Amino acid sequence: AGAGGSSGDSSERVLRVLGQEYARDNMSNVTPAVVQRMDADLLSQPSHPLAILLRHIEEYFQQDQFRHFGRCIFSSHRNMKPVVTPQQNFDSLLIPQDHPSRSPSDNYYLNKDFMLRAHTSAHQSELISSGLNAFICSGDVYRRDEIDRSHYPVFHQTEGVRLFSIDEVNKMTGSSVFAQHASRSPEHQESHTITTAQAVGRDLRTTLSGLVEHLFGPVEQRWVDCYFPFTHPSWELEILFEGEWLEVLGCGVMEQEILDAAGADNKVGWAFGLGLERLAMVLFGIPDIRLFWSKDPRFLSQFKHDAPLASIKFKPFSKYPPCNKDISFWIDDDAFSDNSFTDVVRSVAGDLAEHVALIDSFTHPKTGRRSRTFRIVYRSMDRTVTNEEINEIQEQLRKTVAHELHVELR
Ligand code: FA5
Ligand code: MG
Structure with a gap:
């Protein structure tokens, strides 16, 4: 699974990003959900x-x-x-070799030589x-x-x-x-x-x-x-x-x-x-960062390119109800990071995921295994989600998490 990453279909040997091909290696952790946003x-x-x-x-x-x-x-x-090199993103700025901001758990790497x-x-x-x-x-x-x-x-x-x-x-x-x-x-x-x-x-x-x-x-x-x-x-x-x-x-x-x-x-x-x-x-006055990616005319029509800045105020349309689901698992992979979990949520649930909260975390005193419980708040910006469709997404999420992150579901 690479550096704690969910690399989508990691059986593909090359990644295609903005018309270029990059050979995957054990640093590759960019997800299809992110690459899709690049256009x-x-x-x-x-x-x-x-x-x-x-x-x-x-x-x-x-x-x-x-x-x-x-x-x-x-x-x-x-x-x-x-697409830049770690040299541009870090070295050229004097960021030390061992600085935590270089970690694959915080960045999207295409491979060891290129990153977003x-x-x-x-x-x-x-x-x-x-x-x-x-x-x-x-x-x-x-x-x-x-x-x-x-x-x-x-x-x-x-x-x-x-x-x-x-x-x-x-x-x-x-x-x-x-x-x-x-x-x-x-x-x-x-x-x-x-x-x-x-x-x-x-x-x-x-x-x-x-x-x-x-x-x-x-x-x-x-x-x-x-x-x-x-x-x-x-x-x-x-x-x-x-x-x-x-x-x-x-x-x-x-x-x-x-x-x-x-x-x-x-x-x-x-x-x-x-x-x-x-x-x-x-x-x-925009309340949620996902709205910047919305194609909903009720959002986009509120912004006019020639309006005076002070006259632009977003009037939120009504909020649809959320649907909460919890997931718990034992971690069996040292490379696991909380961000590798949120990446899987993004890939499976897309913009229906509004919030992911870590609600419980402990280490088993005898076996030393780590446990995590996350709560996912699902909510659509433009309609009411049904419990059925969210159950399906949650089921898909459980499968993907177990398969890609090497965890044991509880
Ligand atoms: C930097 O990224 C530095 N490169 C800024 C800098 C440039 C400092 C030049 C000195 C000289 P930081 O990670 O704090 O710093 O991010 C800068 C700004 O980006 C933040 O103040 C915030 O407005 C925005 N930002 C950071 N993280 C996020 C995020 N996850 N989502 C939205 N905005 C963010
Ligand atoms: Mg800051």
Whole structure:
């Protein structure tokens, strides 16, 4: 079954993804349900809410404040291929060899050499190497994850990068850019002076607060210190929405080592990555992430490509009743991960699976076998499901789980 994966029909020796063939190996864990989503190209459908949001983001970066003698500073990229190498997704970003984010239980690998990008940061290095100083880069990203209203194995990100030359930083700070023999502190990297790090960080936060205001109008925001292997210092931006603080993006001052390796050793820069679904859910009041994949006209007709942003508010259609089913099993395979189970649920139940909750988990004190009980909430977005059809799906799920994940049903 590969690395805890449910690889669909794993008797096929090659995987076909976007017209290319990839030889399967023991890292392959991409599922047909995910590959099928790769043609959707939601960002290119003019009236899709994600496309509307992205257009407004792109529009912000074309405003006068981001022009130099009338020319846009930021170029916009939407066509970078989602199949990348682990080198692009991890190594180029200084993510250590043993970092947990590389695990096959969190990522979709085509084989040991290729994977579906887990973030748009995978393209930072190549775009900088190509000579760009400022860009945004948007596309679909893929992660093996839990199933609930805000998680889907495919979502979309926009990456932003801006580099500054030594002259530009000098103009902002009036002092030198690079530090000699300094050590890293919470405020700056070893090769940056503190004034450089502060000026770049300030420009980053001003740019992003401006973006949020461009999209939302006045809204309460706060910056939270955080950690990424590819930026330092790093922050997350949270916005207050209906009484709750929501994380919408991660960002920071780019690690100089990344710029050096990409041939921009005489520049400093910032980068950010934001989740388009999260922003769109908040901005338009969309309650469930599955709706972005809906073909239901009651959903799609509510979004008009030329409507002013502030006028777009989703009116949910009535919710249909859920149907809950539990499944319990003993695990006999060390490679089992909870995400390998949720992948099987996605493959068998498709978008009828609204939520998967781990409701019980224990290890038998004598045999050492692990046990899991999951509750699956089935619900359709556009009709009432019958107990009969869900029983059939649940039966299929039990068979597939037993067969592919090497578990013993209880
Ligand atoms: C990253 O992906 C970093 N690459 C962001 C970054 C870029 C940091 C450049 C610094 C410099 P993170 O995993 O936190 O970080 O995801 C970034 C954003 O994507 C989150 O803030 C959130 O808005 C969105 N996001 C993350 N996971 C999901 C998910 N499962 N479903 C929907 N949106 C998600
Ligand atoms: Mg995060």
